[in-house]
Amino acid sequence: MIDYSSFESAVGLNWYETDPHLQLLMDRHLTVGDRDFAEPLLKEFGALAGGAIAERAEMTDKNPPRLERYDRWGDEVGDVVHHPSALDTKRDLVEFGFFALERKWGRRIPQPLSAAWAYLLCQAETAMHCAMGMTTGAASVIEHAGTDEQRDRYLPLLMADEWDHFGSGAMFLTERQGGSDLGPVSTVARQRDDGAWRLDGDKWFCSNVDADVILTLARPEGAPEGTTRGLGLFLVPRRRRDGSRNGIVIKRLKDKLGTRMVPTAEVTFVDCDAELVTAPRSDLESRASDPSTARGEGGLNRMMDMVNASRRGVALMGLGIARRCFLEAAIYAHHRQAFDRPLCDWPLMRRVLVNMIVELEAAAALCFEPTGALDRLSRKEAKRGDAELVRVITPLSKLRAARRGVELATAGLEVFGGNGYIENFPMARQLRDAQCHTIWEGTENIVALDVLRSFRRDASYTALLSRLRETLATGPDALAREKNLLAGEIDRVDDATAAVLSMNSERADLRAGELAAWLADICSATLLVDTAGFALERDHDARSALVARLYVRHHLAPDRRARVVDDDDSEATHFDSLVRYAPLEVLP
Numbered sequence: 001m002i003d004y005s006s007f008e009s010a011v012g013l014n015w016y017e018t019d020p021h022l023q024l025l026m027d028r029h030l031t032v033g034d035r036d037f038a039e040p041l042l043k044e045f046g047a048l049a050g051g052a053i054a055e056r057a058e059m060t061d062k063n064p065p066r067l068e069r070y071d072r073w074g075d076e077v078g079d080v081v082h083h084p085s086a087l088d089t090k091r092d093l094v095e096f097g098f099f100a101l102e103r104k105w106g107r108r109i110p111q112p113l114s115a116a117w118a119y120l121l122c123q124a125e126t127a128m129h130c131a132m133g134m135t136t137g138a139a140s141v142i143e144h145a146g147t148d149e150q151r152d153r154y155l156p157l158l159m160a161d162e163w164d165h166f167g168s169g170a171m172f173l174t175e176r177q178g179g180s181d182l183g184p185v186s187t188v189a190r191q192r193d194d195g196a197w198r199l200d201g202d203k204w205f206c207s208n209v210d211a212d213v214i215l216t217l218a219r220p221e222g223a224p225e226g227t228t229r230g231l232g233l234f235l236v237p238r239r240r241r242d243g244s245r246n247g248i249v250i251k252r253l254k255d256k257l258g259t260r261m262v263p264t265a266e267v268t269f270v271d272c273d274a275e276l277v278t279a280p281r282s283d284l285e286s287r288a289s290d291p292s293t294a295r296g297e298g299g300l301n302r303m304m305d306m307v308n309a310s311r312r313g314v315a316l317m318g319l320g321i322a323r324r325c326f327l328e329a330a331i332y333a334h335h336r337q338a339f340d341r342p343l344c345d346w347p348l349m350r351r352v353l354v355n356m357i358v359e360l361e362a363a364a365a366l367c368f369e370p371t372g373a374l375d376r377l378s379r380k381e382a383k384r385g386d387a388e389l390v391r392v393i394t395p396l397s398k399l400r401a402a403r404r405g406v407e408l409a410t411a412g413l414e415v416f417g418g419n420g421y422i423e424n425f426p427m428a429r430q431l432r433d434a435q436c437h438t439i440w441e442g443t444e445n446i447v448a449l450d451v452l453r454s455f456r457r458d459a460s461y462t463a464l465l466s467r468l469r470e471t472l473a474t475g476p477d478a479l480a481r482e483k484n485l486l487a488g489e490i491d492r493v494d495d496a497t498a499a500v501l502s503m504n505s506e507r508a509d510l511r512a513g514e515l516a517a518w519l520a521d522i523c524s525a526t527l528l529v530d531t532a533g534f535a536l537e538r539d540h541d542a543r544s545a546l547v548a549r550l551y552v553r554h555h556l557a558p559d560r561r562a563r564v565v566d567d568d569d570s571e572a573t574h575f576d577s578l579v580r581y582a583p584l585e586v587l588p
């Protein structure tokens with residue numbers, strides 16, 4: 001059982017050891033051999049994230065990066081100056097092996113473990129994960145789509161485990177005219193007679209702007225205008241081959257609400273050296289004997305590989321904030337007194353904390369679900385439906401966890417009362433940072449529309465529903481009522497999705513948000529039932545079953561009268577189990 005009253009503060013704790021639910025997720029998603037391997041590394045990283053990284057994050061937020069555009073002689077240098085607190089954390093992550101995991105430990109790193117590391121890091125500082133996540137994303141794109149020369153030149157930088165040899169990655173897509181719609185991208189790529197490429201154009205949101213390796217979209221001269229079919233994917237190195245500054249002019253750093261650690265800038269490419277990674281789809285189509293073979297190829301599609309990986313990262317950012325806010329709120333509520341009792345002894349506060357943890361665990365179920373399929377896909381041992389499942393759970397988890405980050409930050413802030421609103425308590429920064437994640441890597445509307453697109457184009461819909469039905473079929477008898485209800489709900493969403501898919505796109509789009517939210521609820525609930533079955537069978541512990549029951553009751557059987565007058569007081573009576581993780585022998 002976790003004794004929050006014994007903690008002075010969340011910072012300084014080992015965030016893995018104080019999170020029995022993360023431990024359960026690792027038990028559920030890792031094989032026995034991987035679990036043994038993961039345990040000491042999670043303990044080590046839990047101490048680092050909850051200790052030095054969390055402490056420095058507060059300092060960095062108050063001392064954000066600044067741009068030194070000119071040197072003392074007035075020559076343009078475009079240097080971004082970081083506070084030592086940010087650099088120390090980056091160094092710790094590089095030396096921990098964050099970017100060279102497989103090489104450092106000489107073995108495959110299971111996806112659930114890397115997701116857990118990211119989750120722990122995001123509890124401290126989501127902006128750091130943004131900077132670091134884009135590095136991993138750039139490495140992955142170059143590994144899969146780059147030339148041999150690009151792999152040899154850039155991967156050692158992006159995958160270094162020594163600070164002096166490390167270089168980070170970034171992706172610049174968004175232009176002034178918009179980020180959701182990339183069709184109008186106006187950055188131009190010109191190829192010189194010697195075959196080398198030069199870029200000219202403006203990029204409007206460039207996070208981690210001082211990265212060493214930037215992936216960007218540009219339209220080669222002559223490629224179709226106004227459509228993503230005409231976009232190529234280019235690599236822009238920070239320095240030209242002769243070591244001089246490349247034509248990347250940082251006009252200014254944005255004055256952001258949150259995520260201040262990572263410098264986000266407006267940039268102009270001026271006669272900027274670039275390397276082609278993937279040609280525009282229009283180009284591939286014209287060169288292929290059968291143009292349909294170019295479907296799913298081209299510059300934007302390769303860029304979307306990175307965007308999808310980043311979307312899973314942003315989902316973990318929202319989740320990390322949700323967990324941090326729950327932990328902070330739980331500790332505060334065990335210390336702060338009102339009317340002669342600790343806050344956590346008051347029934348309505350118990351309901352607030354229980355609601356927070358139920359929502360947290362539901363979102364976590366969704367975020368960790370694709371890790372197994374991703375592992376199988378990378379080992380080329382995929383089960384039927386794995387790729388489609390990853391395709392649809394990615395936008396669903398981003399949608400849900402990013403929103404829960406904002407909601408739990410709001411709820412947690414209120415647990416602190418007026419102090420929550422004050423910057424020298426921990427909650428204000430969390431709320432400021434959380435607000436970014438519903439926008440980054442696709443706004444809520446755009447990811448909801450992406451769920452619909454995955455159903456239209458990638459057959460994810462049938463894969464998702466059959467996986468949900470299979471999972472439910474093996475769920476525990478103790479949750480028979482919830483399983484019945486969920487089975488009916490899956491049938492209803494199946495019907496509704498078929499109806500939406502038969503509509504014209506204007507009418508279907510109108511319904512995309514509702515449909516995605518409903519699916520996220522059903523998926524989360526089904527996955528909670530699955531975890532509940534695991535914990536009941538292995539540990540005879542009904543805590544997770546109670547979490548699943550409460551989630552179903554709140555989201556899928558919302559009976560407002562029952563919430564007010566029924567006999568179920570479990571949020572108060574089973575508070576020890578739900579919030580302090582005491583095992584529960586019998587499901588009430």
Ligand SMILES: Cc1cc2nc3c(=O)[nH]c(=O)nc-3n(C[C@H](O)[C@H](O)[C@H](O)COP(=O)(O)OP(=O)(O)OC[C@H]3O[C@@H](n4cnc5c(N)ncnc54)[C@H](O)[C@@H]3O)c2cc1C
Nearest residue numbers: 171172173174178179180205206207264441442443445446
């Ligand atoms: C802090 C921060 C850092 C960022 N870093 C980067 C970065 O490193 N690289 C990068 O490329 N971008 C970056 N972005 C940009 C981000 O990806 C975009 O802001 C995002 O994709 C949305 O684009 P937009 O801001 O142009 O909004 P718009 O595209 O103008 O959208 C405005 C609103 O319209 C809605 N909307 C748009 N189209 C539709 C539609 N068809 N149906 C319904 N609603 C619609 C959107 O949901 C949104 O609510 C960053 C943004 C922020 C805030």
